[in-house]
Amino acid sequence: MASNSKKQDKKSEKSLAAEEIVNGFQTLRAEQRALSGKLSEFELDLNEHKMVIETLKNVNEDRKCFRLVGGVLTERKVKDVLPVLISNQEKLKEMIEIINEQIGKKGQEINEYREKHNIRFKGLENPKQEEQPLSSTESRGNVLVS
Template structure:
């Protein structure tokens, strides 16, 4: 059982270790990527809904159509399906708007985290003008490492 115990790390009064800072930053970026991925899925679904709505508007209301609900194909009439699709489209628009706001907030949180811990990316963040020589020498020896 002693092999299963987790190490308890004591935090120094100075703050988190560089590894904890990097892990926290990577976690924030992963969350942002997940949100962006979900946003893409919802936008694709919204576009599909719009295409179906446009198609069904030109069809007789009493004509049969098929709708996939939870993996089950159901037979309905156009007049029953069209209002549901329009409602779903409006809800998807609201969800996409909220998700965009959440992604923006996450981006601000990531930028604040970067500023708080002075996280720089080699090649992306240009060296500062006042300590240009020191920065170039120190980044050449580090390689492609996220440094705090």
């Protein structure tokens, strides 16, 4: 009976380790998705800035315009608002570049994690590999994520 409980302990340790690997992988993917969401948000803001800047370039500098700042609508002149918008547009471009780099690094990190823990996706394996049965020693440490 003692040997039977040792086998069960080893199985539970392996399943716990597999769960931790899967959780780590899912965390990395969630971080990448969050970065992608931020990237989309900044790209939308950049497009809005471009549209407003193009519109204000064709308007008299002394004309009144309104700007929403932190939920408060403020009245300014075009000549005061346009430089700030252009500055913000440049900062947004820089942020987009930084986030693109971070997404690339996160993708590399995910790929390294997949290779390190031999993570495979259901449906993406080579069909020839699926036909070959795996021996019990070959299947240890592999994690299948669907």
